[in-house]
Amino acid sequence: MAKNILVTGGAGYIGSHTVLQLLLGGYRTVVVDNLDNSSDISIKRVKELAGEFGNNLSFYQVDLRDKPALEKIFSETKFDAVIHFAGLKAVGESVEKPLLYYDNNLIGTIALLEVMSAHGCKNLVFSSSATVYGWPKVVPCTEEFPLCAANPYGRTKLFIEEICCDIHRSDSEWKIILLRYFNPVGAHPSGHIGEDPRGIPNNLMPFVQQVAVARRPALTVFGNDYNTVDGTGVRDYIHVVDLADGHIAALRKLSDRSIGCEVYNLGTGKGTSVLEMVSAFEKASGKKIPLVMAGRRPGDAEIVYASTEKAERELNWKSKYGIEEMCRDQWNWASKNPYGYGSPETNHS
Ligand code: NAD
Ligand code: UFG
Numbered sequence: 001m002a003k004n005i006l007v008t009g010g011a012g013y014i015g016s017h018t019v020l021q022l023l024l025g026g027y028r029t030v031v032v033d034n035l036d037n038s039s040d041i042s043i044k045r046v047k048e049l050a051g052e053f054g055n056n057l058s059f060y061q062v063d064l065r066d067k068p069a070l071e072k073i074f075s076e077t078k079f080d081a082v083i084h085f086a087g088l089k090a091v092g093e094s095v096e097k098p099l100l101y102y103d104n105n106l107i108g109t110i111a112l113l114e115v116m117s118a119h120g121c122k123n124l125v126f127s128s129s130a131t132v133y134g135w136p137k138v139v140p141c142t143e144e145f146p147l148c149a150a151n152p153y154g155r156t157k158l159f160i161e162e163i164c165c166d167i168h169r170s171d172s173e174w175k176i177i178l179l180r181y182f183n184p185v186g187a188h189p190s191g192h193i194g195e196d197p198r199g200i201p202n203n204l205m206p207f208v209q210q211v212a213v214a215r216r217p218a219l220t221v222f223g224n225d226y227n228t229v230d231g232t233g234v235r236d237y238i239h240v241v242d243l244a245d246g247h248i249a250a251l252r253k254l255s256d257r258s259i260g261c262e263v264y265n266l267g268t269g270k271g272t273s274v275l276e277m278v279s280a281f282e283k284a285s286g287k288k289i290p291l292v293m294a295g296r297r298p299g300d301a302e303i304v305y306a307s308t309e310k311a312e313r314e315l316n317w318k319s320k321y322g323i324e325e326m327c328r329d330q331w332n333w334a335s336k337n338p339y340g341y342g343s344p345e346t347n348h349s
Contacts (some may be wrong), residue, residue: 002056004028004077005251006121008112009085011038013195014127014184017048017081017244020193023050023057025248030077032061032070033086038196039341044049045192064108067115067318074119081123081254083118083247084109087156090202091131091299105156113167122174125250126164128157128265128266130182130236130272130304139271140307143180143263150299161263168261175259177250182236182267182306184243186326187333194333195240196340204236208278212287213338219289221274222295232274236267236305239321239329249317267306268319277323284327285335 005022009015010031015040022029024044031043040059047054062069064086082174087105088094094101109126116122133141134148149324161178168174185205200209210216224231246266253259272280278289312318339346 002028003027003080004030006030006032006054006073006077006082007080007085008032008082009087009127010036011040011042011059012085013038014181014240014243015085016042016193017188017240018085018247019057020046020188021241021244021248023053026053028056029058030079031057032062032064033059035061037088039196041341042193042196043103049188050162050193058254063248064112065104067111070111070115074115074121079119079121081125081251082121083125083251084112084150085127087127089153091151091153092202094156095215096150096196097309098152101152101156104191108157108161109163112174113163117171120182122171123254124164124174124176125247125254126160126176126178128161128178128180128263129154130180130265130306132158132161132180135301136304139303139305140269141265141304142307143265143310154254155244172260174225174260174261175254175256176261177253177259178261178263179246179250179261181243181264182238182265185237185319186239186241186242186329187331188241189332191329191332191336194271194330194337195336196338196342203293204235204274204277205281208281208289209334211289212281212285212331213334215338217290218292219278220292222294222300224293227294228273230273230275233300234271234273234303234305236270237272237323238266238319239326240266242268242321246311246315246317249311249315262314264315265306265308265320266309266311267308268322269306269308271303271305272323277327280323281327281331284324285331
């Protein structure tokens, strides 16, 4: 029998790519998303890309904090596991509006966990972030590193990780996998789904992409005096399809008899500087990205990349794609959808 998976935040960037991989892997998938930071067009496109498997996808426009609506969904389907992406993720906004972030991310998660528990669904994969490593003193980051949070967004990730561990301690039937993502970029190779941030992008590659399609004049490089290969910040960029596959590996791991509450990094283990990434994107797109050098962005770390050993060993998962493929697929998505899922008229940024 095909397994039923609930995906919260499944209309979003990482969620939509994961839902597609789930469908293609033969899972029946229910998406819950309030569309606060996404469009239902992504759901329609995922359905199309999944071909005959598209019939195994259903979508509910529901906010996680709406417990009666969640209850109804759980009473209609018996879920084998939940993959929980839904949350707000803009670091700067979280500093300005901490209560919004605590309300949405924490209350939403608590509501979800309560409803899961009430319906006997105790298998969870949660989207955490490399942000919990703060400013690592050495790299690569292993899962045992000390954790810290630099902003309210990061604190919601830390708190939810702790909540998950506490739940498992209180009830050993729970099996929970916390996935710490590094820097997801790129898009599905079809170019039909990808990242579509609202407003001014916070992250490097969505910004580069908008410069390439002439929506913005230049990329501001935040700092070129770091102790790195060319002075710019170094990160572990990971193709979103690799990341999506990491979730399928995590689901398989949940079938192990007793995994408890385990944490895994999902990254490539390779560091790439801002200038190296821009140059790879210019090569892939044939577009020149004008640069404006600026000071460091407050809160930014110098070098962050993952140790991938634990995920390789225990999830039997390893990234396949390099930065060339990430940039190729990012450009394919951008050139086919210069305004994401919207149009110049619907875009107010
Ligand atoms: P996204 O914004 O594209 O997707 C999140 C989705 O959750 C959106 O579709 C949004 O509408 C939905 N959502 C938010 N709050 C909700 C609520 N209360 N109820 C129902 N739906 C809600 O973001 P993404 O990049 O796909 O990130 C997915 C998850 O991964 C997030 O939890 C994020 O914090 C985490 N993460 C992302 C990155 C990254 O760089 N993209 C890095 C590390 C961790
Ligand atoms: N950068 C620029 N210009 C920009 C945007 C970014 O130079 O316009 C630089 C940053 O200074 C950094 C690198 O590009 O050196 C990557 O920046 P991102 O904002 O794309 O990624 P971060 O690693 O800083 O943070 C992201 C998410 C966090 C998450 C973290 C790890 O924003 O929420 O990845 O997953 F925690």
